[in-house]
Amino acid sequence: MQQLRVNGPDLKDTVDPHTVVNSETVYEGFIWDVQRDEFRLGDEDATLKRDFITHPGAVSILALDDQDRVLLINQYRHPVGMRMWEIPAGLLDVEGEAPHAAAQRELAEEADLSADEWHVLVDFHNSPGSSSEANRIFLARGLHEVPEAERHDRDGEEAEIFTRFADLDDAVAAALSGQISSPTAVLGILAAHTARTGGWDSLRPVDAPWPGHPKFR
Incomplete structure (x- = not known):
């Protein structure tokens, strides 16, 4: 394998959809489906087949208060049988809703908070080998409590959510020690810590x- 040095401006993922010969839904689930695509690899005639979860995408929120404490929510996750410390998040499942509007809605619904200042912190694909899920983590600052009369009635797994604020440095230590393992929490915490070290210059609108x-390219 040829090894080349990649400079900063060239160090980026690129959009490169391949020609899909056939596509079908092989499983319809309660929350998401499984799709099977047959596609050509490059200019070759040969094709490959891959099964993957189709996903509408999601947003997550790293909410930081004026004392540099990060908001964490504790929620039960059945597939792994654990209560996990996470950051607020939700699906992009409302037609026509912009990602930052979805993030504002999720912060209010899951944590009863609003924020004055919003930026894009970091983007990632949760499991690109098996899912189409794209996730955008926003940084929210200037936090305010949502008035009690306007708060969302949580049900299902969300009914058991409780929240805590943790010092950002303590949250970093918890992530690196393996005490917390939610991908959005770990990535959001580390990204916020790095961005703060750089004077927040890496934040995007x-x-x-x-x-x-x-949908949002």
Whole structure:
């Protein structure tokens, strides 16, 4: 394998959809489906087949208060049989809703908070080998409590959510020691810590292009 040095401007993922010969839904689930695509690899005639979860995408929120404490929510996750410390998040499942508007809604619904200042913190694909899920983590600052009369009635797994604030440095230590393992929490915490160290110069506007999500490129 040839090894080349990649400079900063060239160090980026690129959109490169391959020709799909056939596509079918092989499983319809309660929350998401499994799709099977047959596609050509490059200019070759040969094709490959891959099964993957189709996903509308998601947003997550790293909410930081004026004492540099990060908001964490504790929620039960059945597939892994654990109560996990996470950051607020939700699906992009409302037609026509912009990602930052979804993030504002999720912060209010899951944590009873609003925020004055919003930026894009970091983007990622949760499991690109098996899912189409693209996730954008927003940084929210200037936090305020949502008036009690306007708060969302949580049900299902969300009914058991409780929240805590943790010092950002303590949260970093918990992530690196393996005490918390939610991917959005770990990535959001480390990204916020790095961004703070750089004077927040890496933050992007809330409507920054999102090449990882087909609807928001």
